[in-house]
Amino acid sequence: MYGNLVVRPDDIENWGKKVHEEDPEKLAEFEARIDRGEKIEPHDWMPFEYRRQLIRLIEQHAHSEIIGALPEGTWITRAPNFRRKLALMAKVQDEVGHAQLLYSAAETLGKSREAMINDLLSGKSKYSNIFNYPAKTWADTAIIAWLVDAGAIINQTTNSKGSYGPYVRALERICWEESFHLKYGYDSVVHLATGTPRQRATLQDALNRWWRPLMHFFGPPDQQSIHTEKLVRWKVKLATNDEMRQQFLDMYVPKIWELGLTIPDPFLHKDPDTGKWIYTDPDWEEFWRVINGNGPCNKERLAVRRFAEENGRWVRDALRPKNAHYVTPLA
Amino acid sequence: MLENLQTLILALADDDLFMGHRHAEWIGLGPILEEDIAFASIAQDETGHAQAYYQILTDLGLPSPDEWAFRRQPQDFRCAHLVELPNFDYDYAIALLRHFLYDAAEKVRLQALTQSTYEPLSLLARRLQSEEKYHWLHARTWIERLGRSTEEAHQRLLAARDLLWPYAWALFEPLPNEPEMVSAGWVPPSQTLREEWVTLIQPILEPIGLWKEPPAPAELTPLLGARHGHRSPYFEQLYAEFTEVSASEPEADW
Amino acid sequence: MNSLDPRIQRAEPRLSRITEVQLPPLDHWPTYEVFVQRTRGGHAQHVGSLHAPDPDLALILAKEQYARRSQCVSLWVVPTEAILWTSAEDEDLFHPATDKSYREPQGYLHTRERLEKYRDRLKPLS
Numbered sequence: 001m002y003g004n005l006v007v008r009p010d011d012i013e014n015w016g017k018k019v020h021e022e023d024p025e026k027l028a029e030f031e032a033r034i035d036r037g038e039k040i041e042p043h044d045w046m047p048f049e050y051r052r053q054l055i056r057l058i059e060q061h062a063h064s065e066i067i068g069a070l071p072e073g074t075w076i077t078r079a080p081n082f083r084r085k086l087a088l089m090a091k092v093q094d095e096v097g098h099a100q101l102l103y104s105a106a107e108t109l110g111k112s113r114e115a116m117i118n119d120l121l122s123g124k125s126k127y128s129n130i131f132n133y134p135a136k137t138w139a140d141t142a143i144i145a146w147l148v149d150a151g152a153i154i155n156q157t158t159n160s161k162g163s164y165g166p167y168v169r170a171l172e173r174i175c176w177e178e179s180f181h182l183k184y185g186y187d188s189v190v191h192l193a194t195g196t197p198r199q200r201a202t203l204q205d206a207l208n209r210w211w212r213p214l215m216h217f218f219g220p221p222d223q224q225s226i227h228t229e230k231l232v233r234w235k236v237k238l239a240t241n242d243e244m245r246q247q248f249l250d251m252y253v254p255k256i257w258e259l260g261l262t263i264p265d266p267f268l269h270k271d272p273d274t275g276k277w278i279y280t281d282p283d284w285e286e287f288w289r290v291i292n293g294n295g296p297c298n299k300e301r302l303a304v305r306r307f308a309e310e311n312g313r314w315v316r317d318a319l320r321p322k323n324a325h326y327v328t329p330l331a
Numbered sequence: 332m333l334e335n336l337q338t339l340i341l342a343l344a345d346d347d348l349f350m351g352h353r354h355a356e357w358i359g360l361g362p363i364l365e366e367d368i369a370f371a372s373i374a375q376d377e378t379g380h381a382q383a384y385y386q387i388l389t390d391l392g393l394p395s396p397d398e399w400a401f402r403r404q405p406q407d408f409r410c411a412h413l414v415e416l417p418n419f420d421y422d423y424a425i426a427l428l429r430h431f432l433y434d435a436a437e438k439v440r441l442q443a444l445t446q447s448t449y450e451p452l453s454l455l456a457r458r459l460q461s462e463e464k465y466h467w468l469h470a471r472t473w474i475e476r477l478g479r480s481t482e483e484a485h486q487r488l489l490a491a492r493d494l495l496w497p498y499a500w501a502l503f504e505p506l507p508n509e510p511e512m513v514s515a516g517w518v519p520p521s522q523t524l525r526e527e528w529v530t531l532i533q534p535i536l537e538p539i540g541l542w543k544e545p546p547a548p549a550e551l552t553p554l555l556g557a558r559h560g561h562r563s564p565y566f567e568q569l570y571a572e573f574t575e576v577s578a579s580e581p582e583a584d585w
Numbered sequence: 586m587n588s589l590d591p592r593i594q595r596a597e598p599r600l601s602r603i604t605e606v607q608l609p610p611l612d613h614w615p616t617y618e619v620f621v622q623r624t625r626g627g628h629a630q631h632v633g634s635l636h637a638p639d640p641d642l643a644l645i646l647a648k649e650q651y652a653r654r655s656q657c658v659s660l661w662v663v664p665t666e667a668i669l670w671t672s673a674e675d676e677d678l679f680h681p682a683t684d685k686s687y688r689e690p691q692g693y694l695h696t697r698e699r700l701e702k703y704r705d706r707l708k709p710l711s
Contacts, residue, residue, distance in 0.1 A: 041673065043670070043672055043673040044673040045673065045674075066359075066364070069358070069359035070359055070590070073358055073359040073360075073590075073592070074589065074590040074591075074592065074593075075576075076355050076356075076358060077352060077355065077356060077572050077573065077591065077592070078572055078573070078575040078576050078591075079576065080401070080576040080577035080583075080585040081397045081400075081401065081577065081585055082378070082382045082396055082397055082400065084585055085355075085378060086375055086378055086379060086382075089355050089358060089371060089374055089375050089378070090371075090375060092358050092359055092371070093358060093367075093368055093371035093372070093375075095359070096358070096359060096361075096364055096367045096368055096371070097364075097368050097650055099364060100364040100365060100368065100635065100650060101633060103364070104616075104633055104634045104635070107616075107634075112610060113613050113636065114608040114609065114610055114611070114612045114613055117608055117613075118606075118607055118608055121605075121606050122605075134589055135589070136589060138576045138579075138585075169633075170633075177654075188585070191584055191585055192585075195580075195583050195584060195585075196580055196582075196583050198580060199580060199583055299586075300586055300588055300590075300593070303586060303600060303601065303603070304360070304590075304593060304596075304600070306603045306604070306605075306606045307360075307421075307596055307599070307600040307603050308359075308360045308361070308362075309606050309608065310603045310606050311360070311362065311421055311423070311596075311599075312361065312362025312363055312423065313362075313612075314423075314481070314483050314484060314487065315362035315363070315366075315423050315477075315484075316362060316363055316612055316613065316614065317481060317483070318476075318477055318480035318481045318483070318484035319476055319477070319480055319614070319638035319639070319642070320611065320612075320614060320638060321614075321615065321638055321639065324611050324614070324615045325611075325615070325666075326610060326611055326615065327615065327616065327665045327666040328665075329616045329618070329634040329665055330618060330631075330634065330665060330668060330670065331618075331631060331633075331634075356592055360592065360596075363613055363614070363636065364613075364636070365635050365636055365637065365646040365650060366646065368646070368649050368650050368653075369645065369646050369648075369649040369650075371649075372649045372653055417595065418595070420599070421595070421596050421599075465645075465648065468645060469645055472641055472642060472645055473642075476638075476639075476642070572591055
């Protein structure tokens with residue numbers, strides 16, 4: 001009845017193999033709970049597949065945050081005034097903080113943080129593709145803070161209606177902090193858009209370069225995606241890629257046009273009859289090339305994380321308590 | 332008198348400005364997520380403190396904090412060389428020990444400033460003390476633990492100590508016209524602050540084998556003149572990066 | 586590494602020499618659970634967990650991760666292993682089996698009704 005959960009960190013790999021041995025009664029109770037809108041908590045019975053998919057989802061999200069800290073982190077030392085410098089420090093700090101919250105949420109499912117980081121650094125686990133592109137100029141940081149964070153918010157708001165308690169709780173805090181990011185990003189964009197001709201030009205250039213990665217952000221079109229009925233049933237996946245992409249376009253294309261910027265897709269328009277945005281197919285070959293390791297910054301992103309981990313090893317080794325043993329975090 | 336006040340405030344502000352800047356280079360690259368987050372707060376605090384000091388001058392009709400930070404000539408800065416030093420080799424021992432030596436000086440400085448006859452300074456110093464309390468707690472906890480941990484940690488801290496030692500002592504180089512500032516009651520003599528600083532850090536560093544004799548004059552002399560506008564060899568690259576975007580369009584808003 | 590990031594350039598050549606990293610178990614330290622008391626008079630509430638090497642650093646690190654924006658009058662940390670918890674299977678322990686309204690205010694809704702009935706019976710006699 002009482003106890004704490006001691007899980008060997010690499011047990012996860014074996015669990016997937018037991019997926020056909022699920023107890024049908026327990027599975028029915030589990031699914032009924034989700035249907036009632038109740039949350040699943042770490043100590044509940046759950047199907048192995050649910051645990052496995054959630055770890056993958058939350059872990060990837062965590063990796064995206066820590067990697068996402070890099071393109072903007074680049075510009076902290078070069079920020080052009082106090083307000084921007086402080087805000088950018090706070091924003092990148094938040095990304096690191098989100099990674100911490102998300103690794104903790106994934107840990108409740110039984111995978112250790114070390115195992116997750118190892119999988120990131122070996123290339124086994126993925127992170128959001130958009131961070132494999134370089135932030136070439138200050139204007140890039142404005143576009144990222146506005147539009148990439150906007151995409152992330154849509155994703156996170158959607159997922160915050162999910163079924164797993166710890167992930168939902170982490171997302172609630174993350175969504176709240178992201179709302180500052182969005183305001184900061186938009187403020188930076190507006191300053192550039194209403195600034196000097198050169199500022200406007202660099203902003204337009206940044207948008208031109210980031211548009212296709214943004215169109216890729218929510219993942220491949222629904223017809224190309226793997227069928228995920230179970231994930232929908234279990235409230236792990238709560239909206240389709242296309243649904244979220246449409247939401248993004250609906251919310252942000254008018255705002256982009258309002259600034260007098262052009263979007264590098266002359267075909268982009270809203271169908272008056274269906275209310276859906278029509279756009280040029282954004283080269284999904286590039287998406288797959290980049291996510292499989294051949295983007296402009298893939299090698300650099302992982303090299304930097306390897307460096308950070310290795311560079312900090314002596315610090316962590318120095319203070320590690322002698323008789324420590326691993327206990328899965330609670331919630 | 333205004334010139335003396337400006338010198339005093341710039342010395343305080345410029346120290347915090349570049350200390351915050353150097354700390355901020357670690358954001359996203361820290362030794363573990365939790366410490367990355369904590370150190371990022373310290374970086375923000377120092378940067379914010381700089382802005383608050385400059386604001387005292389702005390309130391007197393002088394330029395804005397952004398202009399003070401982003402639009403000066405190297406020789407017009409009044410920071411100590413300690414804060415100009417790069418994060419050599421991304422060595423966290425250097426980062427932590429510098430933070431320890433610097434924040435000990437801040438603790439002593441701020442406590443003195445709360446008694447300043449110049450009211451804007453004493454009021455600001457009182458406000459800043461709550462954040463500096465955290466900085467000191469963070470710094471001393473880390474150094475006390477690391478200093479008693481592994482052989483590797485100890486060796487790294489010793490090397491960091493040898494590198495940083497003269498720079499830390501040079502924090503207390505007397506300011507230009509300091510006797511006038513002292514008789515006005517704005518600030519105690521730098522020597523007094525240095526002695527209080529030694530009293531604070533020696534009992535912590537000595538038991539963990541990190542204390543040593545004050546630097547010899549020969550080590551200290553090259554670093555003096557910082558408070559009069561003499562910059563370290565590291566300043567040029569530091570400030571070029573600092574102003575890369577702001578200088579690209581000097582009249583623009585960002 | 587040819588990077589646009591000046592911080593990364595400064596980490597070279599050591600950065601590019603690190604090609605493989607394998608973190609052993611507990612490399613990132615054990616965990617603590619964090620509780621924040623937001624206001625005087627309020628309960629301390631669980632807000633999450635963090636990795637730390639000892640209780641003092643757990644408090645110091647928790648302050649920034651869990652209270653840098655949040656209102657907080659007191660912060661608690663507890664080693665995760667110190668916490669005992671009831672299992673999901675035992676959630677039924679918290680379900681009462683019989684009517685226990687005798688110990689709730691709403692178990693006493695009929696008192697007034699009884700008095701009204703009694704007074705109604707008395708009225709024709711006066």
